[in-house]
Amino acid sequence: MTDRILFVDDEINIIQAYRRTLRNKFNIQGVSNGDDALELLRTGDYAVIISDMQMPGMNGIEFLAAAKELKPDIVRVMLTGNADLQTAVDAVNKGDIFRFHNKPCHADILEKTISDGLRQYRLVTAEKELLEGTLTGSIQVLTELLSLINPEAFGRISHIKNYVHSIAKELEVQESDIWKFDTVSSLALIGCIILPDESTQKISRGEKLNEEEQQIFDMHPFVGSDLINKIPRMNEIADGIKYQEKLFNGQGVPIDDVRGKDIPLDARILKVVLDFDRQLSSGKTSTEAINVMLGQSSHYDPDVLATFQQCLLNENHTVEIVKVENLTEGMFLTEDLFTRDGQLVICKGQETTPSVCTKLKALCSNKAILDSIEVLNKNSRDDEKLNGTSEEKIAVTS
Structure with a gap:
């Protein structure tokens, strides 16, 4: 009886009666009004809500609609002593209810409804866990492979993802x-597989593309979106990728009437982070990059841009020089890392995932790279340092 059931009814004696009858079968908690119930939902998890219709203040339809907004996966059931057609229609359309019963509702019927509701809740949450867990793990493997194979194009993915997550x-x-936001940011650049090596190198260095290269680059959100759309139930992710280069004022790609808050939020966040990252790649400091973007404020959602500025202010600035053999997961490189013969291995800003650590340790043991590198620790980010403008360092960790 780990999944909790929430009863909401202004007649406390009814709640107590159901608790006595069903206490050996379900974990039941009860409150007498919608406001108290919403407060419980904000601070705890419940599988099924059973609400009365007629209550003082917030009625059952209003409460269930608010509950749906707050915790969309919870199964919602309505009880009413005044079952007219309009009440039923409103309950279904606004509260998206699972079952609708007249009062008084026999305990056997209510028990079956709760059991069915728990099965529905577990089905929904299991499917969600599968989608989020398995898919997220698969995407992480994919993005790590891409960043190792082509660091110019994909080496900054973890850097971008962390900023999107924070915003x-x-x-x-x-x-x-x-x-969803983590997934969009992880896959945002997957369409860059169409770019020639010369173009990705230019982008990595913050250089301007020529007209032909820019036309190909402008196609990458559509390529990425089309690829992700082939995965079931990933249409929202695909839309976020598709609109990542769309300006807040409606200009940019894709060329359509979508503008402002109609642009998916994940795409609006991506636009801010990607443009900031490109400014950094061109050699600007964080402050200089933000100032450039403030001068182009019509390109960005003002709420997202302001929030990003606050995220930057909240960052720490601890830098360490670490022996490659002592690298651990969750660090961030502050500089591009090259082999001794000049081949780019890892881009600045890339996270030291287990596969990255393994690769660097192997290269170091073969004397292909230096035995110490400069990183940010797991709990800090420092874009001033990522662009060579900070002087703070901590001694080598040996």
Whole structure:
């Protein structure tokens, strides 16, 4: 009885009666009004909500609609002593209810409804866990492989992902939706597989593309979106990738009537982070990059840009010089790392994932790279240092 059931009814004796009858079968908690119930939902997890229709203040339809907005996966059931057609229609359309019963509802019927509701909740959450967990793990493997094979094009993915994640959290995106923002940012550049090596090298160095190269580059969001659309239930992710280069004022690609807040939020966040990253690649400091972007404020969602500025202010600036043999997961390179013969291995800003650590340790043991590198520790980010403008360093970790 780990999954909790929430009863909401202004008649406390009804809640107590159901608790007595069903206490050996379900974990039941009850409150007498919608406001108290919403407060419980904000701070705890419930599998099924059973709400009365007629309550003082917020009625059952209003409450279930608010509950759906707050915790969309919870199964919602309505009880009413006044079952007219309009009430039923409103309950279904606004509250998206699972079952609708008249009061008084026999305990056997309610028990079956709760059991069915728990099965539905577990089905939904299991599917979600599968999508978020398995898919997220697969995407992480894919992006790590891409960054190792082509560091110019994909080496900054982890850097971009962390910023997108921070902005989404600051904007109070629901915890259950954060994985979508992580996924969009991880796959945002997958369409860059169409770019010639010379173009990706130019982008990595922050150089301007010629007209032909720019035309090919402008296609990469569509290529990425088309690839992701082939995966079931990834249409929202695909839209975020498709609109990553769309300006807030409606200009840019794709060429359509979508503008402002109609652009997917993940795409609006991506636009800010990607443009900031390109400014850094051209040699600008964080402050200089933000100032350039503020001068082009019509390109960006003002709320997202302001939130990003706050994220930058909240960053730490600890830098360490670490022996390659002592690298651990979760560090960030502050400089491009090259082999002794000049081949780019890892881009600045890339995270030291297990596969990256393994690769660098192998190269170091073969004397292909230096035995010490400069990194940010796991809990800090420092874009001033990523562009060679910070002087703070900590001694080599041996």
